[in-house]
Amino acid sequence: xxxxxxxxxxxxxxxxxxxxxxxxxxxxxxxxxxxxxxxxxxxxxxxxxxxxxxxxxxxxxxxxxxxxxxxxxxxxxxxxxxxxxxxxxxxxxxxxxxxxxxxxxxxxxxxxxxxxxxxxxxxxxxxxxxxxxxxxxxxxxxxxxxxxxxxxxxxxxxxxxxxxxxxxxxxxxxxxxxxxxxxxxxxxxxxxxxxxxxxxxxxxxxxxxxxxxxxxxxxxxxxxxxxxxxxxxxxxxxxxxxxxxxxxxxxxxxxxxxxxxxxxxxxxxxxxxxxxxxxx
Amino acid sequence: xxxxxxxxxxxxxxxxxxxxxxxxxxxxxxxxxxxxxxxxxxxxxxxxxxxxxxxxxxxxxxxxxxxxxxxxxxxxxxxxxxxxxxxxxxxxxxxxxxxxxxxxxxxxxxxxxxxxxxxxxxxxxxxxxxxxxxxxxxxxxxxxxxxxxxxxxxxxxxxxxxxxxxxxxxxxxxxxxxxxxxxxxxxxxxxxxxxxxxxxxxxxxxxxxxxxxxxxxxxxxxxxxxxxxxxxxxxxxxxxxxxxxxxxxxxxxxxxxxxxxxxxxxxxxxxxxxxxxxxx
Numbered sequence: 001x002x003x004x005x006x007x008x009x010x011x012x013x014x015x016x017x018x019x020x021x022x023x024x025x026x027x028x029x030x031x032x033x034x035x036x037x038x039x040x041x042x043x044x045x046x047x048x049x050x051x052x053x054x055x056x057x058x059x060x061x062x063x064x065x066x067x068x069x070x071x072x073x074x075x076x077x078x079x080x081x082x083x084x085x086x087x088x089x090x091x092x093x094x095x096x097x098x099x100x101x102x103x104x105x106x107x108x109x110x111x112x113x114x115x116x117x118x119x120x121x122x123x124x125x126x127x128x129x130x131x132x133x134x135x136x137x138x139x140x141x142x143x144x145x146x147x148x149x150x151x152x153x154x155x156x157x158x159x160x161x162x163x164x165x166x167x168x169x170x171x172x173x174x175x176x177x178x179x180x181x182x183x184x185x186x187x188x189x190x191x192x193x194x195x196x197x198x199x200x201x202x203x204x205x206x207x208x209x210x211x212x213x214x215x216x217x218x219x220x221x222x223x224x225x226x227x228x229x230x231x232x233x234x235x236x237x238x239x240x241x242x243x244x245x246x247x248x249x250x251x252x253x254x255x256x257x258x259x260x261x262x263x264x265x266x267x268x269x270x271x272x273x274x275x276x277x278x279x280x
Numbered sequence: 281x282x283x284x285x286x287x288x289x290x291x292x293x294x295x296x297x298x299x300x301x302x303x304x305x306x307x308x309x310x311x312x313x314x315x316x317x318x319x320x321x322x323x324x325x326x327x328x329x330x331x332x333x334x335x336x337x338x339x340x341x342x343x344x345x346x347x348x349x350x351x352x353x354x355x356x357x358x359x360x361x362x363x364x365x366x367x368x369x370x371x372x373x374x375x376x377x378x379x380x381x382x383x384x385x386x387x388x389x390x391x392x393x394x395x396x397x398x399x400x401x402x403x404x405x406x407x408x409x410x411x412x413x414x415x416x417x418x419x420x421x422x423x424x425x426x427x428x429x430x431x432x433x434x435x436x437x438x439x440x441x442x443x444x445x446x447x448x449x450x451x452x453x454x455x456x457x458x459x460x461x462x463x464x465x466x467x468x469x470x471x472x473x474x475x476x477x478x479x480x481x482x483x484x485x486x487x488x489x490x491x492x493x494x495x496x497x498x499x500x501x502x503x504x505x506x507x508x509x510x511x512x513x514x515x516x517x518x519x520x521x522x523x524x525x526x527x528x529x530x531x532x533x534x535x536x537x538x539x540x541x542x543x544x545x546x547x548x549x550x551x552x553x554x555x556x557x558x559x560x
Contacts, residue, residue, distance in 0.1 A: 001382070001450075001453065001454055001457055002382065002383050002384065004457065004462070004463055005378075005379065005382055005383050005463045006383055007463070008379075008463045008464065009379070011375070011464065012375040012376065012378060012379040012463070012467070013375070013376050013379040013380065013388075013391075015372045015375070015376075015430075016372045016373055016375065016376035016430065016434050016438065017376065017391065017434075019372065019427050019428070019430035019431035019434060020394075020395065020398070020430075020431045020434040020435075021431070022413060022414075022417065022419070022427060022428070022431055023406075023410060023414075023427070023428045023429075023430070023431025023432050024398050024401075024406060024410070024431050024432060024434075024435075025394065025398075026409075026413060027406035027409035027410035027413055028398075028401065028405060028406050028409075030409040030413075031405055031406055031408070031409045034409065041412070042408075042409065042412045087301075090294055090297075090298060091298075093291060093294065094291075095291050095294055095295050095298065096295060097295070097298070100302075101298050101301075101302055102550070103543075103546055104302045104305050104306060105301070105302070105305055106549075106550060107305070107309075107539070107542060108305065108308075108309075109488075110488060110492075110538045110539075110541075110542050110549075111492070111535060111538060112491070112492025112493075112494070112508075112509050112534075112538075113492065113494065113509075114492075114494050114509040114512050114513050115492075115509070115512060115531055115534050115535060118512065118527055118531055119308050119309075119311075119312050119531060120308065122311070122312065122315065122323065122327055122524065122527075122528070123308055123311060123327070125324060125327070126311075126324075126327030126328055129324075129325075129327070152305070152308065156305075157553060160550050160553060160554055161553075161554060161557045161558075164554045164558070198558075202557050202558065203557075206557065209400065212402075213402045213403070215403075215404075215494075215495060216492075216494045216495070216509070219494075219513070220513060223516075233404075234402060234403075234404050237404040237407075238404065238407070238495075241407070241408050248408065251408065252408060252409075254404075255402075255404045255405045255407070255408075256405065258402055258404060258405065259401055259402055259404075259405045262400060262401075262402050263400055263401070266400050
């Protein structure tokens, strides 16, 4: 069978592989090569070794953006997952109207990042109005604004994943624990959380990588203001490429570094939480 | 039965809590809707009040906003690109997934790993080189961008279809081939119909992504053909103040199609998200 399928390589595999090569693979290889070069249009590249990587750190921009991104991601991963898990627990208790609540909580997730950013800009500016300031007056407003925005957008999504996990726990297991006299906390700690470990892995992975890669929401909510202090990594890279002439190579080097950071975090996290799954 | 009575009253309290939360979740959308009917000067000065006879501006914001950003042509481009990209991704990646799963060579397993790896690479890594490549290959138009979407969607699509194909017994396909069906007939008559549930999941996840995507269309076709997110961000303009009246109205128009899509296909969307997350 393999042999006869192989004859149809051009029909089955080629279209997908060509699109993948054009959109991702070739640009990826070019990107890695160009991170070691000075260029402005790809074709005028001259090799400069590690110069671009050194230039990443000539100003504090990248480090500021990295630090902002890390703080933002940690806070939002924790808050989104706690919020989503709590809602999932509430919505698996056979309370009236569960489906309607689930529908409402999930809805913000379908709204795109740009639209979300503008919605929250108006609301946060409205809340800050009595103080006579706006969201770009102080970086802490932008920070907490982004956290609230991400919670609003992602809690419902993670909630449906947790609900699926909780519903998979067998009733026998919970009954057995109750008969053994397990209180509510023991039940949560020793039965429910270990059983939903796979959901925790997925939700942590999704919130972690979404948080690190965040771009649209950042652009629409504050665009990095005041003075680049709320600029996250993705936006900083974008601005390095398109906002500073002569810095295309530095932008590309930042992008390579960013990719390595994201891949390292994602793989470490998967390994860590997956190992907990086995224990459970 | 004391426990049961307790449970009932707790559930009632939790029900009230959930209603309060549902209001909080819906409030941002409602605030935007309310403000879209106020004249722009009052949106920043009193964002949380109902329009009064002084502040009410009828449909003015909608008319001026839609004119400014050519909303209806943006809607057309968004719809065209989303529908065709999603169809193309579903078809192309299901074929590719079948090929790489059934044909076992070093090449196919290498291609598979590259595709999976592409899912965690941040867009900034390839953004610059990809837009140059797209430009050189004349993919910078509403038809060409579909090729790019297939390329970026290839990772997730192939991964999900391949996960399902591995679970179907190969004997079905072998039997069809022994009966004289070629690979094309085997795929389209036997395999593809079985992929329906996965195809719905892939289509839903990709619809949510392509419809809301900002950076890819902005970089490749943004100056000539604006999709909805690009058109909305365009309202920010250069340096002048943003016309918040037009902004609110356009945010409402941008959300209406998503909310209609969500409410009509809600069951599939939530199920698709769960299925996608569990496999991802």
